Amino acid sequence: MGIDAGFDMVPRLSNGAVDRHNWQSFIKLIREHYQNDDLVEVKPNYLEFKAGEHPLLPFEGHKFLRFSSKTSGSHAKGVEEYIYTVTRVAQASFGSRVRYWNEACDEYGFYSWPEVHESFESYEQRDEPVIPTTIAQFVFGCDPLAELNLDLFEIKSLPDKGRALVARFNIAKGKRILCEKPLFTTENLSPITLMESNIATKLKTLSKTEQRQFLSLHNNFPGKHPFSGIVKTNALPCGPGAVTSGVYPTICLINHRCLPNAHNNWNSDLQRETIHAIQYIRAGDEITIPYDQGGSSSSRRTYLQNAFGFDCTCTLCSLSPPELESSDARRVQIQLLDDSIGNPDRVLNKPSDSLADGHRLLQLLDEEYQGSAGALNAKLYYDVFQICITHGDLARASVFAERGYKARVVCEGEDSPETRKVKELMGKPEGHGNFGVSMRWKITKKMVPKGLDDVEFDKWLWRQGR
Numbered sequence: 001m002g003i004d005a006g007f008d009m010v011p012r013l014s015n016g017a018v019d020r021h022n023w024q025s026f027i028k029l030i031r032e033h034y035q036n037d038d039l040v041e042v043k044p045n046y047l048e049f050k051a052g053e054h055p056l057l058p059f060e061g062h063k064f065l066r067f068s069s070k071t072s073g074s075h076a077k078g079v080e081e082y083i084y085t086v087t088r089v090a091q092a093s094f095g096s097r098v099r100y101w102n103e104a105c106d107e108y109g110f111y112s113w114p115e116v117h118e119s120f121e122s123y124e125q126r127d128e129p130v131i132p133t134t135i136a137q138f139v140f141g142c143d144p145l146a147e148l149n150l151d152l153f154e155i156k157s158l159p160d161k162g163r164a165l166v167a168r169f170n171i172a173k174g175k176r177i178l179c180e181k182p183l184f185t186t187e188n189l190s191p192i193t194l195m196e197s198n199i200a201t202k203l204k205t206l207s208k209t210e211q212r213q214f215l216s217l218h219n220n221f222p223g224k225h226p227f228s229g230i231v232k233t234n235a236l237p238c239g240p241g242a243v244t245s246g247v248y249p250t251i252c253l254i255n256h257r258c259l260p261n262a263h264n265n266w267n268s269d270l271q272r273e274t275i276h277a278i279q280y281i282r283a284g285d286e287i288t289i290p291y292d293q294g295g296s297s298s299s300r301r302t303y304l305q306n307a308f309g310f311d312c313t314c315t316l317c318s319l320s321p322p323e324l325e326s327s328d329a330r331r332v333q334i335q336l337l338d339d340s341i342g343n344p345d346r347v348l349n350k351p352s353d354s355l356a357d358g359h360r361l362l363q364l365l366d367e368e369y370q371g372s373a374g375a376l377n378a379k380l381y382y383d384v385f386q387i388c389i390t391h392g393d394l395a396r397a398s399v400f401a402e403r404g405y406k407a408r409v410v411c412e413g414e415d416s417p418e419t420r421k422v423k424e425l426m427g428k429p430e431g432h433g434n435f436g437v438s439m440r441w442k443i444t445k446k447m448v449p450k451g452l453d454d455v456e457f458d459k460w461l462w463r464q465g466r
């Protein structure tokens with residue numbers, strides 16, 4: 001118990017240039033004011049006031065909700081002066097947005113404590129820089145275009161590839177580009193005559209418009225079985241490894257690239273396929289997804305030819321032989337590490353080796369996919385989460401779950417069941433079935449170190465130098 005006092009920022013600051021500039025000026029004033037005060041420490045991501053409950057001011061202003069402490073009791077000595085001064089400077093910088101409150105006067109903060117604690121946790125790691133998609137977003141941190149609900153793409157014809165989806169506007173990483181219901185779903189039936197008649201039956205249940213949409217899709221396997229040809233050219237599996245696949249009027253116009261800028265995902269709750277930008281896409285750029293299953297350029301080429309009937313001429317496949325060789329070596333290594341990282345025997349008996357493989361895999365993915373490995377990163381983080389949770393390390397497991405969650409949000413959105421599952425594990429990693437199998441690395445969630453810079457934090461996270 002005790003009496004709290006401080007201020008809340010209402011509404012919170014945006015990540016736009018104006019708010020960022022104002023926050024940086026405010027932090028500069030505070031730093032100058034306390035430059036000779038040993039109790040005000042500059043950490044990599046925030047200022048820490050070492051009095052009372054050690055209130056913090058983050059360097060990223062959009063994360064900030066509250067500056068406060070208990071102001072009564074022996075541990076509170078000196079903190080009132082900090083709260084008083086920081087509040088005055090904040091009021092001068094942000095006016096009525098700064099809401100002072102003091103429980104001694106029956107005044108309470110605007111935000112709930114769980115919200116505030118979540119904001120404190122977010123100070124520890126810097127956000128990935130967000131590239132603004134419009135001038136308005138750059139200046140004010142909001143995107144008025146998003147509210148208009150316009151299609152983010154147009155359909156164009158491209159030489160050598162036929163129709164394609166091309167971005168009409170700049171599209172931010174993580175933005176949902178499409179969420180589309182299948183015209184129908186089907187399975188790969190044999191013999192092909194059965195497949196053909198099965199599709200014909202499904203087509204009869206569609207409206208005339210939908211039938212036309214299906215028949216206008218590209219067919220790379222013309223011949224005696226046109227419906228099956230269209231399905232083979234266009235269908236996307238309803239989830240990884242699914243036997244059922246869906247055919248879509250718009251999503252099936254998206255071409256393949258071995259270094260795609262978008263990710264397709266079957267959302268089983270929505271019963272729809274979603275497309276998300278996994279990197280910043282510029283207006284005029286083609287929107288692409290991967291049809292392949294990874295591996296070297298020759299194995300990709302064979303797969304794309306057999307499964308979809310085309311020769312890939314994307315920028316990666318068209319690299320010079322030495323460049324392609326380096327990419328191939330990375331892709332082969334990625335596949336080997338991806339296969340070995342989940343090996344249960346190794347996870348149980350040589351967890352440090354498995355974790356080291358995870359770190360190497362992350363570096364290779366970053367190099368090969370130029371920071372846009374999307375779903376591959378999400379999978380990797382889930383794998384290393386499992387290594388840590390199997391050995392009772394709740395601290396690292398929660399950090400990996402958080403990273404996996406962020407990667408999933410980018411490529412699948414908040415409403416994907418997989419995203420929600422990882423989010424739950426982020427809050428309660430001990431809820432995973434493997435928790436308690438071994439307690440070799442047992443530590444609690446609270447033991448995530450605070451105040452480290454990114455390099456030191458990563459060394460801790462991947463257990464380097466142990």
Ligand SMILES: C[S@@+](CC[C@H](N)C(=O)[O-])C[C@H]1O[C@@H](n2cnc3c(N)ncnc32)[C@H](O)[C@@H]1O
Nearest residue numbers: 161162163218220234252253254255256310313
């Ligand atoms: C699902 S469709 C995509 C839309 C198609 N371009 C159209 O005009 O309807 C797949 C077909 O598009 C073409 N395609 C897709 N990606 C390609 C690529 N990277 N290079 C060459 N052709 C590609 C191939 O003919 C492939 O079979």
